[in-house]
């Protein structure tokens with residue numbers, strides 16, 4: 001499995017996880033962070049369907065969701081599903097790092113979530 005190219009920042013004072021990075025903790029304003037990677041499975045916390053896709057996507061629409069990993073990292077990714085019917089908040093997702101679109105036939109990698117049933 002390809003490593004997820006996601007780096008998150010955990011506040012050394014209160015433990016809040018930030019992704020992407022912020023200069024100061026959104027919770028306690030502390031400035032020192034520990035660098036962490038997403039770990040384990042992700043739980044779906046929010047999702048939406050988008051129809052107006054940027055150039056480079058072949059799909060008619062995408063389902064995009066925010067997953068929260070077991071160590072608290074939250075990240076947005078593309079959900080591997082054909083319709084919203086099979087998606088619900090709180091479901092468990094398997095995360096992978098894969099091409100999400102192609103620009104001049106060059107793959108652009110990103111986060112994808114596969115629902116685990």
Ligand SMILES: [Zn+2]
Nearest residue numbers: 011014025028
């Ligand atoms: Zn903090």
